[in-house]
Amino acid sequence: MSKTINTFIQNTLCMPWKCPVCGYENADDASFCIKCGAQKPADTQFTPPAQTPPPPPVDQSLQQPQQVEAQQQVITPPPPTPPAQTPPPPPVDQSLQQPNTMQPVQQQVVTTPPPTTPPSPTIPPAQQVTQKYYLLFIQTPYAGLINQKIPLSFDIFPSISVGRSPENVIIVPDPEVSRRHALISLEGGELYIEDLNSTNGTYIYDGKLFQPVKGKQKISPNTIIKLGNQTIVKVLAE
Known part of the structure; x- marks a missing residue:
């Protein structure tokens, strides 16, 4: 060097x-x-270069890779889980699988009779009236009816209802007269009057007193009738 x-x-x-x-x-x-x-x-001017000392010898033992024995870790897998056993199906009852040999039951047909319609009440036909009858109002709280003649139309109605309700044939605007107070009918050429369970009653004048009507009672022309306590009428015939 x-x-x-x-x-x-x-x-x-x-x-x-x-x-x-x-x-x-x-x-x-x-x-x-x-x-x-x-x-x-x-x-x-030249300056001699400084001498570089030689590098120290390299330890060969340091250049060799250090061998490290790696401990192998053995992982033991868990034992496999046995599959769940499916229970066997229950035995099938052979009697249920056999076809039904019983004969079908015959259906009994019940015939329902048609509903019976009750007979409608028979309304007697209007009579052939040869004589006309009227009610003459002698006394009543409603002044417009006094001395008024109201016809008894038996040729149209077989019986004529008298009362305070507008449903009657002859309407009497008297608070003491019931809604359906009395019924006047013509049977076999004879006149009859009947009280319909009125509150204040129906009366016939016998020449002295007013007598209460009981059931169906026969009347004649010129008979005076009191309905309740205030209304008085007279039967007229022409």
């Missing part, structure tokens, strides 16, 4: 230097430029 260094020094000592002023190349041993006389710069 020392021989190599000496050769490098000899080659370096023979290197020319370049003048920084005029650029002329001078010999290495010249201290001034031959052309312009400028002084050789100091940085061109």
